[in-house]
Amino acid sequence: MRVAILDGYTDEPAGLGVPPYLGTHPRYAYGAARAAGATEVRYVPVERVRSGDVDLNRFDVVVGICGVHTPGKYLGARPADLSEMLRILSEVDAVTVLGGPAAQSGHGRVGGELPETEVEGVDVIARGDVEAVVYDLVSEGSPEAVDPDRRRSIEELREYSVKGAPAAREHVDYPDAVIAELETYRGCPRFLSGGCSFCTEVPRYGEPEFRPPEDVVEEVKALYKVGVRRFRVGRQPCVFSYMAEGIGETERPRPNPEAVEKLFRGICTVAPDLVTLHVDNANPAVIAEHPVESREIAKVLVRYGTPGNVVAFGVETFDERVARKNNLNVESKEEVFRAIEVVASVGGYRGWNGMPYLLPGLNFVCGLIGENRERYRRDEEVLRELVERGLRVRRINVRNVVPFPGTEMGEHGTKWLERNRERVAAFKRFVREEVDPVLLRRVLPKGTVLRRLRVEPREPEFARQVGSYPVACRLLAEREPGEWVDGLVVGHGARSVEVIPLPVRREDGPDVLAKLPGVGKKEALDAFLKGRRPRVPYALRSWFAF
Ligand code: SF4
Structure with a gap:
């Protein structure tokens, strides 16, 4: 049996699964399918379906996971809402499962909306745990044999969580972020x-x-x-x-x-x-x-x-x-x-x-x-x-x-x-x-150097560290989406800081050079025109790429 775990991303009060995060629900479902003996299991981020890269019709079972309970602003990806997920599931020929928070207690931005017990185009709505449903479905081979309210035990989870790890290889931000x-x-x-x-x-x-x-x-x-x-x-x-x-x-x-x-x-x-x-x-x-x-x-x-x-x-x-x-x-x-x-x-x-x-x-x-x-x-x-x-x-x-x-x-x-x-x-x-x-x-006072900022692939005027609630850093010079840079804090917005990406390049221009500590406008322009580094203390020479 070939199984696709379609990740529409989840955000709950306790648990995040929007890129760069890889949530627990899709990993567990992936592991449960492997534990039940599926011949092929694929983790499919919803973007790959939106862009037409993946044909879900070649799978026997498609498990759609979504649900945003604590909506936020996502720079990393756009989570699928319930209607998008139901539309995708209803268009495939495979046996379909809806799982994640949307199936358990609804999905909504201004109000929870619980899917009906029966939804056209969806064979099982996993109101219990999606991993338990996937395990039963793959091992029994039929949606009729599945109890959609079943919860997994901690013992079962031990196996699913370990077997679900390879799903990470197909995540949009694998491996670095x-x-x-x-x-x-x-x-x-x-x-x-x-x-x-x-x-x-x-x-x-x-x-x-x-x-x-x-x-x-x-x-x-x-x-x-x-x-x-x-x-x-x-x-x-x-x-x-x-x-x-x-x-x-x-x-x-x-x-x-x-x-x-x-x-x-x-x-x-x-x-x-x-x-x-x-x-x-x-x-x-x-x-x-x-x-x-x-x-x-x-x-x-x-x-x-x-x-x-x-x-x-x-x-x-x-x-x-x-x-x-x-x-x-x-x-x-x-x-x-x-x-x-x-x-x-x-x-x-x-x-x-x-x-x-x-x-x-x-x-x-x-x-x-x-x-x-x-x-x-x-x-x-x-x-x-x-x-x-x-x-x-x-x-x-x-x-x-x-x-x-x-x-x-x-x-x-x-x-x-x-x-x-x-x-x-x-x-x-x-x-x-x-x-x-x-x-x-x-x-983050001015002069702080933030290490390992990743230029946002979808909003490259910002960069962030990867972790819990990273600070949004507005880049004062352009860098490639997905590139890793350091950043020198030179200003503050309401919820973000302004940073000069390090190392500084000559093409970043005199305006950026002038914002470096101790470098005035005149010195910045002169250095830029002559293609030399502005005069800075010796210890700061590593800030420059020229
Ligand atoms: S918000 Fe929910 S999880 Fe947090 S303390 Fe209240 S009841 Fe518990």
Whole structure:
């Protein structure tokens, strides 16, 4: 049986699969097909279908994976929406499966939209786990024999995750820039109270189910063997709560530094030349409640991780009344400030690639139940205080809520968002104009050299490092899409920095030369016309290619 895993890309609160990321869903589905004995398995990025490079009709089974639950701005690729994926699947002759978050709890930019139980042109909608469905389908040979609601077990996953590693070879950013998203657990310790009003993690997975460190390490070993050098431990709601003590008794379990160290040490042992090792989400309430253990975990992330790492705190709002109404995790601004200090005090120093090792990021959600003018006034007030206190935060993300069926927000829809449209826009403007630039200057002052920036293949006026929430760098001189350069920070935009790509070339022109520290306009023009390097200290000669 020939199987194609068609990756339309996924973005969930805990887990990213939009290039340069390679998500867990397509890898697991690929591994499940191999484990079930498929004769040929191919990973197919959706771009290759759009461009007509791949004929899906030559496969017996086509598994389409998509679903964007936390929409963002993607420089790397355009994720397929549900209608595009259904159109592609309905046009092929093969047995078709729809999987990923879109099949489990819908897909939407302004509202979750769950596909019907039966959709024309799709044989199975995998409401459970797509890898379990693929395994059953390939081994049984018939869609009728498949239970679309079946979930895979941790034991099954051990095999699928390892066998899914070769999918990386066909990723659009393989080998240099592909970054494999790794899962450590699903479910959230906040299942006790039902979780946050807008979140799909608790309705979908409930109580956390941890993967043993050995399983994750084996998966990394397999990925490393096929050439992957970048990893993000991002598929979990809180990395500080991995194998924490007290889950099921408290929503703020005691972090387990030994387990986290075992995991990260194991990863570094089997992937000694890895280039990126980052993480994603964390619950600031857990860090604030257990600062001693959390500090130990931050040290582990600094010791084994690579610089530029960000732990994204799900704050959502600082308004205590709205937080209570939406059953959010954070009770007060002081908790968030404490958590910021724990992480930044351990990870705030600069690493080899120019970025601080580990800093917190803050996530806000607009459109929460019960929000009003006071909510946005309060958020602005606390963010001003955060800036005045001199706290170091890598970035702030403000997004609109996406109501999904099965969540409390699903019953409210976008009602609160509609009511506060103008306030939401004003808040986003406030963050972009008054907070982001200050934080960015703090993290990346002028004169910082950022190493290993990749010129964006689809937007080559920008370059970024590959990792968790990389800073967008606007290039002041043209470079080839996909090229790797270093960048000297010479200016700041609202959410990006201006960089001169290094090494500087003569053809970059006198305007670029004049922006180098210590080089005035006259010297830049003279140097350019004579084809010589501008006069700079000896140590900076490596900045020039001429
Ligand atoms: S803390 Fe809230 S948003 Fe985060 S995973 Fe748990 S329920 Fe979801």
